[in-house]
Each structure stands twice: as structure tokens, then as C-alpha cells.
Amino acid sequence: MATGFLTPDQAVAAGGRLGDCGAGQLCLWEKPQFKGERLTFELADTDIESCVVLPKGFTADAYANHTGRPVTLYQSAECASTGDFHTHPDGSYTPESAYQVRAFKIWER
Template sequence: MRTTLLAAALAATALIPPTAVHAAPVRLGSCDAGQLCLWKKPDFTGARQVHELSTVDVDSCVPLPAGTKAQALANRTGRPVTTYQSAECDETGEFETYPGGGTWVPRSSYQVRAFKIWEN
């Protein structure tokens, strides 16, 4: 019985990757109130793009510059933001809408190539 419990415990711990046990918490990137911030790499790393309502048409598709994509984002615009896998905001690819109250996404499940900021 003791051997069976020990074996089960060892088997369960073998399923947990060592990095998961000692992984440091993700540090939020810098993104001020009123901004939509997009980072090239996961965990708020790499080049950062900043967009504000004063420079974006609300309810319009905003493609990222050609060849650019993002893998992390923070929505601090105060409005809902939808990110798209498609550079044309086509809904046949992946897309997700994030509330504007301060949403931090360290790892998007797809490469973000465009976004829309919505009217409340």
C-alpha cells in the first residue's frame, strides 16, 4: 500500500513541468490609462505599440503596420476592443473582444494583426 501511494505521488509530480513550479509571475507591461498597448512578444515583451482614441477611428478596423503582429496586449481605453488574427478584421479567423476597464492579456491565443475600438 505504501509503495502504491508513493508511486502515485511520484507519477503526479512528474506531470508538472519544473518551470511551472518555480515560474515567476508575469510582470505587467507599461500602459497608461486611455491607451491600447500591443507587444510583439508574449508576457508584455518586445516592441510595444500604443494607440489612443485621439488617433483611432472608433468602430473602424485598424490593421497593424505591414509585417507586424502582437502576442500580448493591455486595453486601458475605457471601451471594448476586439483583436483579430486577420489584418482586415475578418471574423473568419480568430478574434476576441476585451472589456475596457483594464484588461491585461500576457499571451494571445493567436497573432494579433488588427483591432477595433468600439463605442460603449
């Protein structure tokens, strides 16, 4: 069970594999270790500092942030701070979340 994010070098050094996620994207996988269905959000198509709710029935358990900006991932589907949430820097990988992600916000730098 992972409790935070890893840089690409840390993930590879730990024997993990990185999820495929392009520049300007936030990628979310339904299963740990970047497996299962993947959703990809483009920075160019996503409102900055707005709560983006994942599609009904989809929760993310692994993610990669390549947006060029910090991203907060929320357990709450309303981006509420009553559940778990963490902010991840650009270039970070999380092979296994400590909670099921249901929404996110991309922040200005």
C-alpha cells in the same frame, strides 16, 4: 499559452508582470509577457468602430486595453471573423495571445 484576458489583480496573483500602458491607450507587444517592440494607440487618435490594421510585419502576442472601451483583436488583417478574434474589456491584460493579432477595433461602450 493563455486563452483569455486577465484583470490586473489576476495577472499579479499569477506571478506575471503587467505591461506599461497608460490611460486612454491600447498597447500591443510583439512577444508574450509584454516583451519586445510595443505599439501604442491613443483613443483620441483612433477612429471608433473602424478596422485598424497593424503595420506590415508586426503582429502582437500580448496586449493591454486601457481605452475605456471594449476592443476586439483580430487574427485577420481585415478584421474578418473568419479567423480568431476576441473582445477584451477596458482594464484587461493578455500576457500571451492564443493567436497573432494583426488588426483591432475599438467599440463604443
